[in-house]
Every structure is written in structure tokens, then in C-alpha cells.
Amino acid sequence: MFPAQRSRRARAVNNRILVIDDNEDFRLLAQLALQAENFDVSVAANGHDGMSLLRKRGVDVVVTDIVMPEQDGIETIAQLRKEFPAIKVIAISGAVSGTGFDYLKVPVQLGAARILRKPFDIQELVRLIRELAPAE
């Protein structure tokens, strides 16, 4: 491993990541993939549970789906910006644009730092988190 790569990886160790997605399989896979990269990962099935978890323990980066039951990603990002403005948000969605509406444009307007359209490469998610996660 080159020194620059080692340094980049070391900075990401133990960054706390919260993944909010109503798809149980994706939650498990995201957790496995991110834990393999030494992130400290917690998961929630909807925005409401995610916000409850956030209030108990802080995180550095939130990865949130947009279309979810209980509380969707749009409302969650809006709450995040208000309560925890320092937390970086990555919005992910498999939903598609409608006429005059793009499910991933609204999160950007609300302050999401990055967006990913499903299906994406899980390593792309890792890369974005590394970009956004603060140095330890």
C-alpha cells in the first residue's frame, strides 16, 4: 500500500456512519461493506428510527434512502439540517424522476452533500464516505 493510501484509510477508521433504508437486505449489505472498511456502522429502517438513534449517539455521515415508509428521506434530511447541521448526508434512491420532480434534486436543495442513484457500486459509497468523513 502506498503511503498516501495508508494515510487516507487511517483517517476513516472509526468514523461513525448511519445507514437509513427500508430494505433490510441492503441495510445488512451496506453494514458488511462499510464495517469491512473499518467504519462504525449503525442502521435504521426509516427516518423516524434514524433520527431517534442520532439523538442518542452522534454520527459523522448519514446515508439515507429517499422513498421510505414512516418518515421519508426528504423529511429526514430537513430535520437533520435543522438539528445536526454538521452531519454530512449522502442521499440514495432507486426512485425515478417524474415530470418536474427529481427525487435526488430535492435532497441536494436541502443540503445533502452527495447523491447516488440506485443501483450503484457499493465501493462508490465507500469512496464518498471517505471524502466526507472528518479526519479522526
Next chain:
Amino acid sequence: MPEHNPPLSDWDNPAAQVLHGRAGDFGQSQRLEAMAELSSEVAHDVNNALQVIKSAVEILRRRLPSGETDVARMVDMLSRNADGAASLMQQLLGFAGRLPLEPKPVDVNELIAGMAGQLREAAGSGVSLETALGGELWEICVDVGGLKTAMLNLCANGRDAVAHEGVLTLETRNVQSANSTAATGNGPALGEYVAITVRDNGSGMTPQVVAKVFDPYFTTKATGKGAGFGLSQVYGFMKQSNGYIDIDSAPGKGTSVTLCFPRSEAAGPAP
């Protein structure tokens, strides 16, 4: 093109606003709109399923012990097929008019001049590609990538229709919409459009074929020569771009496909 305007009732249907001329049959419009709606409804669930498959495949690949060549090959198969399915979803979303677009002011003549090589290649060897670009062409506001893809699709279709030694003509001009229903808010707004026509002197199409040309998977080409998504994507793109399509075709008389885009809000010819 006033003689090609569909009946008033068609303008109640969003898809009918996209289709003009012989392509503007009301039943066809309803059918296309139903297919487009279904495609976009299905997309969310399919994309989520593909996300799980792609993520699991990637994790499996990283955990695979070295020497497991048969298993590695199967993982590659899964990955390749998941990517193929994702690409198919993109094509269906293109047809449904649900792709993210970034409209920008475009001088169509300039764009065509800049992609002369690509258009020439799409027309193929042995087919003559002629251009008749109108002067003082108005500016339009459209997604550049989408417009390029649409024009290349039309040229490729024209090439296949004329086979060898045919002629493809690419024309641009300013047109006035003669749609008298604009006052009701239905149909393309009464006013000014930029028309891009791809005309071929090939075999032409029967009305029955014209009625299906925008259907996903519909193709008259030999197996392996076309998946049947080219015109479906053009249809979705025109719907998303607030434009409309006019098709004029008859067996033995060639085909003209015209894409009409509303003149940009910023008035005046392109600089």
C-alpha cells in the same frame, strides 16, 4: 403541419401531446402512456432489487478465496447480468420520460456541425448524408446528450431503412405550431418550434408499423440489429422536453421523422 394535428380529444392525454401525424393515434397514445407509467412504477422496486444484488456480488467477490475459479466466474456472470438489467431499466426509464435531464440553451445547427463525424458514422458507409440547415434558427433549451442520442437514433434507423446507396437528409427549420387548442392549455403551445427532420428514401412503413414504432422492444430489424429501444427513448425524451414528434411514412416512399422543440424563452436567433 396543421393537417397532421390529432383530434381535440387527444390533447387530454399527455402522450398525445408528444405524438403528431400518423403517429398520433389516440389508442396508441393511451397504450404508450400506460406502458410508460408501468415502467416508471416498476423501476423503483427493480432498482432496489438490483442494488441488493450488485452489493452482495461485490462483497462476495472481495471475500472469495483465491483459486475458486468456477465460483469467481459465476460471480462475474451475476455482476454482468445485474449491470445488463440496470442498463435495461435505464432504457425503460428513457421511454417513460423519467431520466434526469439538464436542459441548456442549444443552437441546433451548431450542435449538428459539431457532431458531423458521429452522424456520418451512424448513417453508415454507402449511405449519402445530406444536410439542409435552416438559417436564423431559433435557440432551444434542451438536454444536449439526449438530443444527440435522439438524432443518432434517427440516423441509424434511416440507415437501416435505406440499406446501401440510399440518401439520408437532416433538415432544421423554424416552424409555427398551428394547434388551435393551445388556449385550453392542452397540446403543444401555439407558437414557435425548432424542427429537426431526418428523412430517408428507404422502404417506408405501413400505418400498422408506424402505430407501434415507439413501443419498447418493437423492431422490424433482423435479430441482433436492434433491441427496439431507439424510438422508445426518442419518445420519452420528446415528452420530457415538452416537444412533439411527427412521422410521415408510406411503403416505398421513405420516412420522415420530425422532432419539434419549443423555441427557448430567450427570444432571438441563436448567436
